[in-house]
Amino acid sequence: MSINQIEATLKKVLKDALVISKLCEDYDTESIVIEIPKDSSNGDYSSNIAMQLTKVLKRNPREIATAIVENLNKEEGKIEKVEIAGPGFLNFFVNKSSIASIITEVLAQQDKYGHSNHGKGIKYDIEYVSANPTGDLHLGHARGAAGGDSLARIMMAAGYDVTREYYVNDAGNQIKNLAYSLMARYNQECGLDWEMPEDGYHGSDIKNIAVQIREIIGDKYKGQNNEEAYKYFRETGKEYELEKIKVLLKDFGVEFDVWFSETSLYEDNMIIPTLDKLKSLGHTYEADGALWLRSTDYNDDKDRVLIKTDGTYTYLVPDIAYHLNKLDRGYDYLVDILGADHHGYINRLKASIQALGYEANKLEVDICQMVRLVRNGEEVKMSKRTGNAITIRSLIDETGVDAVRYFFVSKAANTHFDFDLDLAESKSNENPVYYVQYAHARMASILGLAKEANIELASNYELLTHEKEIELLKYINEFKNVVVDAADARLPHKIVNYVQKVAQLFHSFYNECKVVDSTNIELSSQRLALVAATKITLKNALNLIGVSAPEKM
């Protein structure tokens, strides 16, 4: 049972033809490539199978193609015509009504259309954002959030069992810094001359929290620099910062199943056993008064310190424990979506899990490259230190969730990305997100008008033979394939490309084919069904990238 009925059928008859013509004894159906040619004069579908076989069979591709065609069961494959073209392509012109049957499927499945059981039974944990709760998210985080959330949605649609996870770094030095920064700002609010710590966080967000704290507790900790005060500022700061992140992500349409606290690794005693395991397996050694992980055994450039000379752990230790914990929770694969500045971290993390006895490919790390904000062709700087930078919050407020999410996933994450503020903010045809949403709104409008005119959806589609209708039908039919492709390649931008293409085909269809027409109810009702199916498909696809599908614009 393959995902796309038409293509599965073509693959099957192709394979049968190979066997009957004695070209092959058997052939893996799944490895046959079926494509939709760019130029429809090259058929509805095509295959390069004959060319693929030249290497194995050492025969001329056209000769192979001829042999296949002679033994092709055209009836079973619902093929009207097959041609051999170019260097040896097989071009199939298929029965139009078999293409149109996709409408029935879409209308039956509604918001489940596009879903498949391709990844059934495979458990993934996807970790993304995982920004420290010490300040506002930056653009890289937002990109990771949009990409990670979209990927999770896509993989779930492809049938994978996905857990979305955020690792909260609430235990290291940076939290100490947060506490002392907040203490300083608080005391400054109280009117004292209190210096910020050397590596303190100077962002305005810390000041805001200090003001809020003072409104609640008054001068309770004024002038105090003791354990109790420190603890208070640490915990309170953490809470405020984390809450801000949670609210922001939620407003951005990004959700998580698990918020995993670094502190819990200590509280639940996961650190020591992890270290013990590494030691007992012989992957550590002591040198220069520190404990080292021999990560060079597993393709890392150098060994890594686990316990520093002062007896404290490096960041790596809890991170190893965390990944071990994730693996022990029974996921088949872990995916970390990290910023480009963490790429040096990949090898040591992979080395760590290998040292613990897991295959390196259990952990897959996707790197998210930097984002530059551009306005009027010039870069807009975003800095954590200075207060006047553009925050993710203001970006969302100004340009809208839909546009921001659409833009962030529209390009592969591992490419450098210029975010064009002028384009994202423009409410015009320059903005690609509107192009797609407009197509959806148009469909909604047509369906509304048809309802007023009492035109019902047809259940048979033999009149849909116009070139624009066929094109649209073929691409609707591709949706499940696209979702599976995007999921397996972990490339959400494939959905964006798809959505663009469907919108384009629809707009083109709209221009040539009048849908609501009471003088031709039969054709009208069949076209209406096509519009309804397209609308469902487009909405489902947009949902995979967290972009809304408006009924009206």
Next chain:
RNA sequence: GUCCUGAUAGCUCAGCCGGAUAGAGCAUACGCCUUCUAAGCGUACGGUCGGGGGUUCGAAUCCCUUUCAGGACGCCA
């Protein structure tokens, strides 16, 4: 210096497990609203796929080399 990403149309990018004349959006030019939303459609213009080698019937795609750009190379997190 080592490693990771990139380099494709004027701009931003797809395509990259080798396949038909290299695609899209934006920009530019010209057409299309008495007819379902013109935030739309159509046509045109636009490319030594960074350079140079190699493998192949066939290379933007694979291999080698080189140039340029961004990033990472801590007993920070």
